[in-house]
Amino acid sequence: MDEFDIIRRYFMPxxxxxxxxxxxxxxxxxxxxxxxxxxxVVCTDTLVSGVHFPRHTPAAAIGHKALAxxxxxxxxxxxxxxxxxxxxTLPDADPRWLEDFAHGLLALAQRFDVELxxxxxxxxxxxxxxxxxxxxRHGMALRRRGARVGDRVYVTGTxxxxxxxxxxxxxxxxHLQARLDYPEPRIEAGQALCGFATAAIDISDxxxxxxxxxLASDRLGAIVEIDALPRSAAFLEVHETPGAGAQPAYYExxxxxxxxxxxxxxxxxxxxxxVEQRLEHAGCAATAIGEIxxxxxxxxxxxxxxxxxxVARGFLHFGEDQHG
Amino acid sequence: MDEFDIIRRYFMPxxxxxxxxxxxxxxxxxxxxxxxxxxxVVCTDTLVSGVHFPRHTPAAAIGHKALAxxxxxxxxxxxxxxxxxxxxTLPDADPRWLEDFAHGLLALAQRFDVELxxxxxxxxxxxxxxxxxxxxRHGMALRRRGARVGDRVYVTGTxxxxxxxxxxxxxxxxHLQARLDYPEPRIEAGQALCGFATAAIDISDxxxxxxxxxLASDRLGAIVEIDALPRSAAFLEVHETPGAGAQPAYYExxxxxxxxxxxxxxxxxxxxxxVEQRLEHAGCAATAIGEIxxxxxxxxxxxxxxxxxxVARGFLHFGEDQHG
Numbered sequence: 001m002d003e004f005d006i007i008r009r010y011f012m013p014x015x016x017x018x019x020x021x022x023x024x025x026x027x028x029x030x031x032x033x034x035x036x037x038x039x040x041v042v043c044t045d046t047l048v049s050g051v052h053f054p055r056h057t058p059a060a061a062i063g064h065k066a067l068a069x070x071x072x073x074x075x076x077x078x079x080x081x082x083x084x085x086x087x088x089t090l091p092d093a094d095p096r097w098l099e100d101f102a103h104g105l106l107a108l109a110q111r112f113d114v115e116l117x118x119x120x121x122x123x124x125x126x127x128x129x130x131x132x133x134x135x136x137r138h139g140m141a142l143r144r145r146g147a148r149v150g151d152r153v154y155v156t157g158t159x160x161x162x163x164x165x166x167x168x169x170x171x172x173x174x175h176l177q178a179r180l181d182y183p184e185p186r187i188e189a190g191q192a193l194c195g196f197a198t199a200a201i202d203i204s205d206x207x208x209x210x211x212x213x214x215l216a217s218d219r220l221g222a223i224v225e226i227d228a229l230p231r232s233a234a235f236l237e238v239h240e241t242p243g244a245g246a247q248p249a250y251y252e253x254x255x256x257x258x259x260x261x262x263x264x265x266x267x268x269x270x271x272x273x274x275v276e277q278r279l280e281h282a283g284c285a286a287t288a289i290g291e292i293x294x295x296x297x298x299x300x301x302x303x304x305x306x307x308x309x310x311v312a313r314g315f316l317h318f319g320e321d322q323h324g
Numbered sequence: 325m326d327e328f329d330i331i332r333r334y335f336m337p338x339x340x341x342x343x344x345x346x347x348x349x350x351x352x353x354x355x356x357x358x359x360x361x362x363x364x365v366v367c368t369d370t371l372v373s374g375v376h377f378p379r380h381t382p383a384a385a386i387g388h389k390a391l392a393x394x395x396x397x398x399x400x401x402x403x404x405x406x407x408x409x410x411x412x413t414l415p416d417a418d419p420r421w422l423e424d425f426a427h428g429l430l431a432l433a434q435r436f437d438v439e440l441x442x443x444x445x446x447x448x449x450x451x452x453x454x455x456x457x458x459x460x461r462h463g464m465a466l467r468r469r470g471a472r473v474g475d476r477v478y479v480t481g482t483x484x485x486x487x488x489x490x491x492x493x494x495x496x497x498x499h500l501q502a503r504l505d506y507p508e509p510r511i512e513a514g515q516a517l518c519g520f521a522t523a524a525i526d527i528s529d530x531x532x533x534x535x536x537x538x539l540a541s542d543r544l545g546a547i548v549e550i551d552a553l554p555r556s557a558a559f560l561e562v563h564e565t566p567g568a569g570a571q572p573a574y575y576e577x578x579x580x581x582x583x584x585x586x587x588x589x590x591x592x593x594x595x596x597x598x599v600e601q602r603l604e605h606a607g608c609a610a611t612a613i614g615e616i617x618x619x620x621x622x623x624x625x626x627x628x629x630x631x632x633x634x635v636a637r638g639f640l641h642f643g644e645d646q647h648g
Contacts, residue, residue, distance in 0.1 A: 023465070023467065027467055027468050028367065028397040028398075028400035028401050028525060028526055029397045029401045029403070030365070031364070031401065031460070031465050032364040032365075034362075034363075034364055038358075039346060039355050040364065041353045041355055042353055042354045042407070042409060042441060042442060042457070043353035043442055044411050044442055044444055044453075045444050046411040046413055046444045047446075048413055048448035049448075051446060052446070073353045074352075074353060077351070077352050085368040086368075087369075087370040087411070089370055089372055117366060118368055119368060120370045122370045122372050122451075124373075124375055124449065124451060125448065125451070127413055127446075127448060127451050129368075129370070131366075131368060134353075136355070141347070143347065143351055144351050144352065145351075217350075
């Protein structure tokens with residue numbers, strides 16, 4: 001099977017066809033119309049087998065995740081996803097694997113009206129790079145920079161699930177495994193925050209690491225109330241079941257495990273109620289977990305007011321998203 | 325060295341800063357302004373070590389080529405390059421290698437006013453994916469589709485040099501080696517063709533393979549005058565020197581070897597003179613090599629009128645650009 005067969009057979013039948021795609025797959029490059037009054041939002045993320053996902057990960061999950069981690073970056077900017085290109089390096093062209101991979105990627109693309117407009121298939125060790133593009137109204141993008149002292153710090157969804165699934169491996173529940181394999185980009189939440197949140201970032205490397213990036217942009221600090229961190233029922237169940245496997249680190253995983261792809265954002269107190277209502281309307285839970293301070297660094301406190309020193313600071317070593 | 329150090333140290337000092345980049349490296353995604361009246365042109369290409377370049381290729385050449393092959397796709401659309409993202413997968417973070425790689429990539433970026441607006445560094449087998457973006461006036465892009473019966477077929481530059489360098493390996497002359505390692509994207513030529521050429525494609529897989537893609541778009545055929553194919557002085561020197569190494573296949577390499585990254589395009593006879601003048605003004609040689617016919621397929625003829633049957637059809641197997 002040559003590369004043209006791969007494209008034709010697995011990726012051309014994609015359902016999503018956008019009116020703003022003048023030329024998609026099949027020319028030297030894609031030709032796209034950007035609507036007036038909008039800015040273009042572009043990000044790229046690579047997944048390497050054995051580094052970013054375990055080698056036995058189902059192909060559909062790899063396809064989903066390769067697009068999802070990019071859509072998560074678009075979500076953190078408040079953008080509406082539009083187009084993606086796929087650079088797929090494969091050791092061989094296994095039809096069953098390709099079918100599942102394409103299905104995982106294209107199903108997510110269809111949900112968010114993303115058209116696959118180009119790509120490249122090459123032979124080599126399994127590596128997937130997606131470049132995603134979205135649109136945002138001029139001047140309305142969420143940025144990492146912009147938080148102010150006194151802003152509340154929020155996160156969407158729950159934290160630590162993906163890290164717990166990685167730790168439990170085959171003993172992870174279906175919910176935890178799905179949180180690791182099929183992360184849900186918080187697109188609607190990001191858009192609901194435009195004009196209300198002062199700063200935003202997606203949590204790919206762990207809350208502490210990513211919040212630190214947000215703070216560093218403005219030389220600020222934060223207090224994080226670690227008992228307020230949102231944990232899923234599946235997470236708490238493992239925590240509360242003796243002998244259910246590796247006990248989750250109740251504080252550490254939500255603070256430091258990566259791969260959750262939730263949003264972390266800051267909101268002035270006067271906008272808190274509006275933001276909570278907007279997110280509820282967008283169908284996305286959000287939890288206030290702390291406050292921005294003028295003392296650089298992150299201080300973790302328990303509900304009883306005592307301090308907590310995190311063991312790890314997140315997945316910061318060479319090997320992750322440069323926008324990280 | 326973590327990934328943030330890599331970005332800061334090697335890629336942040338890039339000279340190119342464009343006014344249309346609202347946010348570049350350092351946020352969740354890049355934020356870019358597309359000027360009114362323009363369309364966005366997007367392409368992506370991956371280079372895998374040992375597949376797309378020999379393992380001993382200098383890092384600077386890999387950096388140059390990773391961007392150049394993408395700019396070549398933009399050239400084939402007649403686009404003005406603007407932005408690029410880099411997904412770099414590395415077995416380790418060797419400072420000397422990174423410095424050379426970044427220099428090769430950024431020097432070319434600077435020449436064409438391309439700003440590196442984002443990327444991702446990951447650990448794994450050496451793989452480089454660049455996604456390049458350019459701009460073209462609304463409706464003015466060159467396409468693969470559009471050739472008409474009777475149009476003349478042209479190519480820029482010379483053909484077969486890169487293929488000959490690959491064949492000669494360490495015995496290749498400096499010129500031939502540079503043609504393989506440092507391909508020159510024909511950006512000015514592509515722009516000069518907008519409004520004059522009826523169709524265009526870049527030659528990455530070999531003339532026959534890429535011309536076949538152009539023809540297939542319109543179910544056309546072509547006659548190629550194989551004695552007219554442009555060959556460099558360095559190519560002819562090897563051909564004419566007995567014992568200088570592997571003799572170049574005088575017809576086969578210009579017809580079927582990849583990696584030349586010249587443009588192949590079609591021009592109505594009435595526009596030939598204008599196109600030749602425009603390309604001369606753009607500083608790019610071009611040679612008429614044949615004519616479009618209504619009989620599907622490519623027929624190769626010698627100067628004496630006799631037919632020639634090519635041995636190979638180009639680098640078509642699984643492992644190359646899906647835009648091909």
